[in-house]
Structures are given as structure tokens and as C-alpha cells.
């Protein structure tokens with residue numbers, strides 16, 4: 001029988017097969033092609049190496065960046081928060097000591113770790129990629145097996161460039177059809193999570209397949225794979241194709257010349273065989289999909305933007321009912337309220353889910369020639385310093401600034417309450433990030449997860465909106481994306 | 485990880501059962517960026533009480549903790565083991581350990597030796613009658629000696645072997661370093677390297 005893509009990548013990295021069969025099988029030892037490091041989950045791992053007197057085995061397969069703690073304003077000044085400053089300084093010292101390449105705040109390649117890897121061409125098809133961060137699944141968009149790991153495992157990878165892993169099950173997510181205008185990758189993944197639930201992917205590696213996935217750009221595929229973890233999955237991936245190669249070609253660390261040809265020849269083998277079987281298959285219809293939005297406090301609590309806040313009583317399952325009641329209370333929402341009537345205070349465009357250049361372009365296209373609701377505050381935070389530069393070269397920064405949005409420096413920003421960008425208690429936010437947990441964006445903050453174009457339309461109207469709800473833009477505005 | 489064969493040091497009688505990891509190290513100490521330096525955090529709440537055993541001489545320099553049953557229950561924090569080790573403990577004796585604590589101990593080279601509760605009682609008496617008495621823990625023969633008490637202890641074979649060999653998870657993997665090196669030699673040259681750094 002044939003193999004799935006994930007199994008092919010796994011098999012190609014087995015250093016040593018675990019002994020035993022079935023449930024008693026010991027884990028396999030897998031080689032790790034790329035280890036991404038950031039300031040929050042690495043200090044104890046580096047310390048562990050130091051204490052044991054061990055070197056970091058492959059600095060040439062390791063790269064670090066600063067993202068979680070970093071401010072997005074005044075980045076030339078010392079970081080005000082002392083704990084954050086210490087954590088960043090610790091990363092800098094550790095990278096120096098162990099010879100790890102680091103892109104620090106202020107550097108053109110600094111940014112969210114999951115934006116930086118692909119953009120440098122370091123994430124490639126068929127690789128194993130790990131990082132002490134659950135959204136490492138992002139890199140699966142290239143047909144890589146990419147997983148988040150804990151601090152002890154970070155140390156293990158640093159010391160051995162391998163990881164002991166128990167085999168996983170496979171799940172196909174088939175998305176067939178064509179997305180309608182205003183519907184994007186974020187809506188696909190929110191709909192998938194709403195369908196299978198936040199635990200639906202537990203123990204699985206997901207493979208996103210079908211015509212709707214094939215039609216997506218790399219940035220969009222990354223958005224989808226990024227949120228695999230929100231369905232509880234180990235990883236999520238998309239088979240590489242011409243879209244992947246076109247994205248990779250010419251990137252700083254992409255293979256060149258003959259190496260490129262050899263690589264492509266190998267990458268072309270990276271797809272699930274016709275006679276391979278998935279443990280589970282899930283189908284989603286792209287034709288009928290509408291913009292999606294979350295109403296609750298986990299990413300599975302989402303519905304189409306045209307619907308109303310659900311009644312807890314509508315949930316058959318007792319636990320789901322209780323969870324819904326609790327979520328509505330935290331979110332300050334009344335069941336039956338049309339989602340589009342919900343007013344927001346803040347719009348956040350950013351995070352490793354939706355902060356790449358295409359996300360910014362898509363949002364800019366919606367707001368160009370339009371005015372922001374004056375009561376709404378909008379933060380635009382590019383995923384990396386490079387994305388910021390690219391956007392500025394295209395004049396997107398001007399579009400956002402003229403609209404009245406804040407144009408910030410790169411980092412995780414308001415995705416999590418670890419840096420200065422946070423919601424106030426009770427503040428409601430339409431956010432392109434990935435987690436709407438209680439307090440995730442700041443204590444008491446209320447998060448609605450949305451796509452970049454829904455975020456942009458919401459900033460115009462002040463209530464959760466899709467681009468199709470907007471009046472036509474003023475005629476004087478340019479509608480091209482390269483209006484420098 | 486250092487090899488553990490035998491250790492001899494002052495025994496500390498902790499006449500208490502159900503010592504959970506929140507007692508061993510309170511949550512407030514989990515924010516740190518280091519894996520060492522947790523000695524001040526060990527039993528932090530209890531140590532505020534002058535009569536606590538570790539505040540008394542000669543127990544403050546003890547290295548073998550002799551505790552009541554169900555030691556290390558509650559939260560899975562590996563910091564509990566770090567704190568015990570940083571303080572100077574090499575072994576903990578108890579008639580019953582929480583599973584996760586026992587697992588974490590094995591990973592970090594702290595010996596969790598399981599004795600019969602009767603033997604624990606005998607050792608407590610020796611330590612209380614003659615404070616400063618040393619306890620000898622012998623992992624090779626799986627016995628504990630304290631004054632006139634000689635008692636066997638239990639530990640699973642796999643952990644014992646790892647401790648005797650001084651192998652942590654990383655150490656174990658590095659036993660297969662030849663396999664890793666051999667694998668590395670087969671990696672295609674088109675796979676990317678982060679160094680030397682290339683940028684746009």
C-alpha cells in the first residue's frame with residue numbers, strides 16, 4: 001500500500017526505529033532538519049546544555065529570533081518591562097555562547113519565528129521542522145512535518161538534532177470547490193475547526209487537500225496549517241506543487257542551480273500516493289463557505305458571519321452547552337444577536353496566522369479609499385521586519401496610516417498578552433490571530449477571530465462586517481496594490 | 485547527568501505525608517528563566533517557620549530527605565526536582581512517590597528510593613535521636629544504611645540502569661550518536677543550512 005505525505009516525510013527522517021510493535025512500540029528517533037528558537041521557551045534548554053557541558057550539535061540547522069516579548073513601538077529604546085528585557089537579553093547571550101544565528105529587534109530579518117523561516121527560504125518541502133511553540137505547524141504549508149515541542153525537547157534537539165516521537169494517525173481534510181470573493185483561507189480553517197472541534201485533530205497529522213487548497217497561495221496555505229494546532233493536531237501539511245516552488249525560488253536559503261533541480265526532483269515525490277489510506281477523512285465544501293467568525297472563547301466556537309450568536313440550548317452535548325453559556329458570559333454577548341450587529345473597539349491585523357504581505361495587501365485593498373469608524377482603533381503589525389519593508393515599498397503603510405490605523409514594528413504583538421500591546425478588560429477586538437481564549441489578548445479582553453478582509457471591513461463599519469457589506473469606495477482612490 | 489552509585493550524607497527526617505509539589509516549590513517561582521538557582525524556592529512557605537526542619541542544624545546541610553508516604557503529588561512541575569537538587573538533595577526516601585514526580589526525578593538524576601514504611605519509621609528514629617547521622621544510599625545493592633538500620637529499597641530497573649550509567653534522555657540518545665552521524669552523512673546537499681547566514 002502507498003504512503004501518505006506525512007508518512008513519507010517521517011520515514012525519510014528515521015535515524016533509529018523504536019523497538020517493539022503496536023502499543024508497546026518505543027518511539028522512533030527522528031532527525032530534525034530545522035530548529036527555530038525564540039526567547040520564551042529556550043532559556044532553560046540552553047541552561048541545561050551549559051550544566052551538562054554539552055555543545056549545541058548543529059548551530060547550522062538552528063536559527064533564533066525575538067518575537068513574543070518585543071514591543072512594536074520605540075524599538076530603538078531599551079525594553080521597558082524588565083522581565084521581558086531579561087528574557088531577550090538571555091536569548092542574545094545564549095545565541096552568542098552557542099553560536100546560534102539570531103535576528104534581533106531592529107534587524108531586517110527579525111520577526112515572528114513562523115514568518116521568518118519561510119521568508120528566508122529555510123522552510124522547504126519534505127523537512128522536519130521544530131520550535132518550542134505550538135504554531136510551528138505553520139511550516140507544514142510547504143509539505144514539511146512541523147511540530148511544536150516543549151522545553152525539555154528543545155534541549156534534546158539542541159544537543160542531538162533529533163527527537164523521539166511516537167507515530168501519529170493521519171487525517172485528510174478535503175476542501176473542494178472555489179472560494180467566493182471575500183472568503184479566504186482563514187475562513188476555511190475556522191470552518192474546519194468548528195466542524196471537527198478543538199480536540200478533533202488530537203493524535204493526528206492533518207493533510208489539507210482538494211482543489212480549493214491547490215488554488216491557494218503559500219501565504220494562505222500557511223494561515224491554514226498555522227491553526228492545525230487549534231484543532232488539537234500534531235501538525236498539518238499541504239503537498240508541495242508549482243505554487244510552492246514559485247514561492248521558494250530565489251529566496252536566500254533556497255537551493256540554487258543544480259541543487260535546485262535535485263531538490264525539485266525530490267519534492268515532486270512528496271505527495272500522498274493514490275493507494276494510500278488516511279485513518280480519517282473530512283470534507284468541506286468551498287463553494288458554499290462564507291466568511292467565518294468566532295463568537296466564543298475557543299477557536300472551535302465559530303459560525304458564519306451572517307448568522308446570529310447561538311443559543312446554548314441549541315447544543316445537544318451538555319458540556320458544549322455549559323461551555324457556550326460560560327463563553328457568552330465572558331464575551332458579553334446575548335444569544336440571538338446577529339453577529340454583524342456586534343460592535344468592536346479594536347481591530348488587530350497581525351500574528352503568525354495573518355501578518356504576511358498578502359494579508360496586508362488584502363486588508364489594504366478593502367480600506368483603500370474608505371474611512372475608518374472613528375471609534376475603532378486599528379493596529380497593523382507586520383509579521384516580520386522584512387514584510388514591513390516590503391509593505392512600505394508598495395505604499396501599504398500609507399494606505400493604513402491614511403485610514404487611521406497604527407502602523408507598527410514586527411512581533412507577536414496583540415496575539416498574546418506578553419508585550420505592551422494588550423486589550424483592556426471588556427475591550428472587544430476583531431483579531432486576525434489564532435486564539436480567542438479568555439484573557440489571551442490581555443486580561444478580560446474579548447476576541448473575535450476573523451480573516452484580514454473581515455478585519456478591514458470591520459474597521460470601516462465598526463461592527464463585524466465582510467467586504468460585501470461596504471458601500472463602494474470613493475472614486476478618487478486607486479485600486480491597485482502597487483500605488484507607491 | 486552524573487552517575488549515581490552510592491551517596492552518603494546527613495539524613496533529614498520529614499515526618500509528613502502527602503508533600504505535594506506546590507509545597508516543594510510554590511508557583512510564583514516558575515517564572516524564572518534559569519533551570520538552576522531554585523534552592524531558595526524549596527519549601528519556601530514552610531521555611532518561613534523557624535521550627536521547620538531545614539531551619540535547624542545540622543539538618544540544613546542534609547542531602548538525603550526521608551519523607552512520609554505520597555511524596556511529590558499534585559502539579560507536574562519539573563521545578564520541584566530542580567529545587568530539591570539545587571538545595572543539595574541527592575536522594576529522597578519515601579514509602580510511596582507520585583508517578584510524575586518519580587519520572588521527573590529519574591530524568592534529572594535525583595534518586596527516589598521506595599522503602600517499606602516500617603523502615604522509614606526506624607530511620608526517622610535514628611535521625612531524631614542522633615541528629616546529623618549520615619544515611620548511606622547504595623544504588624548498586626539497592627540498600628540504605630543509617631545507624632544500625634539496614635533496609636532494602638525499590639526502584640524500577642530502567643531508571644536504576646540510567647542512574648547508574650548517568651544517562652538522561654539526551655545521554656541515551658547520544659548513545660546512538662553513531663546512528664545520528666551516519667544519518668547526517670546521507671542528508672542531501674540541497675537541504676538548507678542557517679549558516680553562513682544569507683539574507684535578501
Ligand code: SF4
Nearest residue numbers: 135351352412415416
Ligand atoms: S504570533 Fe501569536 S501564536 Fe504566533 S508565535 Fe507569536 S504569540 Fe504565538
